[in-house]
Amino acid sequence: MTSRADIAGTSRPLTGEAFADPWTGWPKRAFLRAGGLSRDAVRRRPVIGVCSSWSELNPCNMGLRELAESVRRGVTAAGGTAVVFPTISLHEQLVAPTTMLLRNLMAMDVEEMIRCSPIDGVVLLAGCDKTVPAQLMGAASAGKPAIMLTAGPRSWARFRGAPVVTDDGWTLVSELIEGRVSAEEWDQLEDVFCASCGVCNVMGTANTMAVLAETLGMALPGSAVVPAVQARRSDLAERTGARAVDLARAGLTPEAVLTREAFDNALRVLVAIGGSANAVIHLEAIARRLGLPLGLDHLQRISEQTPQVLGVRPSGTFSLEDLDEAGGVPAVLRVLAPLLHRDATLADGQTIAQVADSASGRPHPCLRSLEDPFEPDGALVVLRGSLAPRGAIFKRSAAPASLWTHRGPALVFDDYRTALERSLDPSLPATPDTVLVIRNAGPAGAPGMPEIDVIPIPVSLRQAGVRHLACVTDGRMSGTQHGAVALHVTPEAAAGGPIGLVQDGDEILLDARQGVLDLLVDEPELARRAAGYHPAPPAPRRGYEALYVQHVLQADQGCDLDFLTDPDLRPHITA
Numbered sequence: 001m002t003s004r005a006d007i008a009g010t011s012r013p014l015t016g017e018a019f020a021d022p023w024t025g026w027p028k029r030a031f032l033r034a035g036g037l038s039r040d041a042v043r044r045r046p047v048i049g050v051c052s053s054w055s056e057l058n059p060c061n062m063g064l065r066e067l068a069e070s071v072r073r074g075v076t077a078a079g080g081t082a083v084v085f086p087t088i089s090l091h092e093q094l095v096a097p098t099t100m101l102l103r104n105l106m107a108m109d110v111e112e113m114i115r116c117s118p119i120d121g122v123v124l125l126a127g128c129d130k131t132v133p134a135q136l137m138g139a140a141s142a143g144k145p146a147i148m149l150t151a152g153p154r155s156w157a158r159f160r161g162a163p164v165v166t167d168d169g170w171t172l173v174s175e176l177i178e179g180r181v182s183a184e185e186w187d188q189l190e191d192v193f194c195a196s197c198g199v200c201n202v203m204g205t206a207n208t209m210a211v212l213a214e215t216l217g218m219a220l221p222g223s224a225v226v227p228a229v230q231a232r233r234s235d236l237a238e239r240t241g242a243r244a245v246d247l248a249r250a251g252l253t254p255e256a257v258l259t260r261e262a263f264d265n266a267l268r269v270l271v272a273i274g275g276s277a278n279a280v281i282h283l284e285a286i287a288r289r290l291g292l293p294l295g296l297d298h299l300q301r302i303s304e305q306t307p308q309v310l311g312v313r314p315s316g317t318f319s320l321e322d323l324d325e326a327g328g329v330p331a332v333l334r335v336l337a338p339l340l341h342r343d344a345t346l347a348d349g350q351t352i353a354q355v356a357d358s359a360s361g362r363p364h365p366c367l368r369s370l371e372d373p374f375e376p377d378g379a380l381v382v383l384r385g386s387l388a389p390r391g392a393i394f395k396r397s398a399a400p401a402s403l404w405t406h407r408g409p410a411l412v413f414d415d416y417r418t419a420l421e422r423s424l425d426p427s428l429p430a431t432p433d434t435v436l437v438i439r440n441a442g443p444a445g446a447p448g449m450p451e452i453d454v455i456p457i458p459v460s461l462r463q464a465g466v467r468h469l470a471c472v473t474d475g476r477m478s479g480t481q482h483g484a485v486a487l488h489v490t491p492e493a494a495a496g497g498p499i500g501l502v503q504d505g506d507e508i509l510l511d512a513r514q515g516v517l518d519l520l521v522d523e524p525e526l527a528r529r530a531a532g533y534h535p536a537p538p539a540p541r542r543g544y545e546a547l548y549v550q551h552v553l554q555a556d557q558g559c560d561l562d563f564l565t566d567p568d569l570r571p572h573i574t575a
């Protein structure tokens with residue numbers, strides 16, 4: 001009888017053994033031949049799935065189709081067979097009502113496709129914000145060897161003779177509303193704004209997650225911030241494909257890579273680079289897939305011990321290209337090395353210590369030392385208090401220092417859309433001390449926890465030159481945005497959180513120096529309001545949205561679906 005080793009060309013039992021099984025293997029091999037694979041290719045091992053979030057509905061990820069071919073070359077050269085497959089893809093601006101509603105659905109799609117397909121390992125190709133965490137969550141749960149390659153930042157555009165990057169868009173749209181940009185100029189801006197494929201070209205959520213994937217050991221060192229259109233990315237793709245073959249042969253699953261130490265390192269890098277607050281939710285969700293809850297107190301401890309050493313927009317004035325020139329993530333790891341778990345393994349098999357020690361040490365003003373940082377503390381602060389009993393996040397590095405500590409009267413909006421509409425009303429009662437409260441924007445309440453793209457500063461204040469107001473929300477903020485916003489207030493209004501009790505004129509204290517977010521209303525009055533408050537989150541009657549609202553966890557727990565977080569409950573059926 002033909003042995004498995006004869007068919008597979010290896011005696012190592014690989015995960016996707018179905019190809020090699022004499023009884024069940026032949027139809028798989030035969031049907032794959034219909035896709036153009038050779039007799040040799042369908043018998044070669046290991047088989048590497050290339051899980052691609054390429055889609056014409058996701059321009060940020062449009063470069064992934066070509067990168068998939070480079071990955072295939074790398075897999076083939078290393079002795080494996082590559083099979084590319086699609087999943088859901090989520091674009092921040094093209095998916096409604098919000099990609100966050102669908103992140104978990106994409107994670108389920110990724111997990112099931114990896115688990116149920118006859119593959120020994122997988123290369124994850126992602127880019128736009130939610131596609132990176134969704135793939136990492138799915139791969140963590142699927143339990144097969146996995147490595148990621150991200151899309152890289154898109155090229156810069158030029159407008160009015162100066163470079164523009166993504167976060168300039170929010171400033172310029174305000175100028176359009178105020179009449180300081182003409183309609184004709186706006187058309188010119190739109191012509192050039194997205195100059196190429198690739199993700200938003202600042203340290204927003206997409207690039208933050210790419211940096212963290214690299215730090216976690218899920219993407220090759222030096223890969224995160226290489227521009228999307230550079231030939232270096234094809235080289236990275238080939239090396240990623242070859243490394244996937246190594247990982248499959250070694251049977252090295254994400255569980256072995258995504259350790260508590262790896263997550264500690266990722267949290268430290270997150271606060272040191274001034275990364276997106278959204279990454280706090282995504283890291284928590286990925287970690288919980290492996291039974292490793294991180295918690296906001298842990299984030300706060302790490303942030304207090306970690307200076308902000310990188311000054312890339314929106315947490316500074318430098319560009320991602322500056323960071324690439326400075327040596328990329330390995331250079332950041334070199335600076336942070338004394339604070340990191342140095343034995344944690346990166347995706348090429350080296351330890352953090354090895355990568356950090358061999359990283360570029362050439363000085364660049366975008367990256368400072370621990371002794372002379374941009375800020376002595378990390379970029380993210382955890383706030384707690386009577387308005388956020390389970391916590392909120394404040395991105396200090398994207399907020400004006402004048403609003404790090406602020407006390408003022410609340411102006412309450414029951415949803416973001418209403419806030420945007422009412423901000424155009426010149427009679428809206430608002431002063432520079434006003435604290436905007438935007439509620440019903442949480443995971444269950446919106447539903448899906450949408451982002452605040454533009455802080456709805458009332459038009460009367462904008463015309464008076466006010467550019468920043470303090471803001472409190474149970475929703476999220478775009479990682480490309482600036483603002484003094486207490487985000488992810490937990491519990492959200494729809495879950496009975498005190499943010500649902502705030503009324504216009506209530507005093508709010510936001511103190512990012514002390515980590516406080518208080519509603520300064522006395523207890524009896526709050527008790528009286530609470531007695532009459534019966535939050536009624538939307539109750540979709542069918543489909544994924546109904547499943548989501550019934551099972552979504554709060555922001556401090558990563559907004560995953562509760563039944564997906566326990567690794568002991570993972571199905572044991574794999575292909």
Ligand code: FES
Pocket residue numbers: 060091092093127128129198199200206
């Ligand atoms: Fe895709 Fe910003 S819209 S990364």
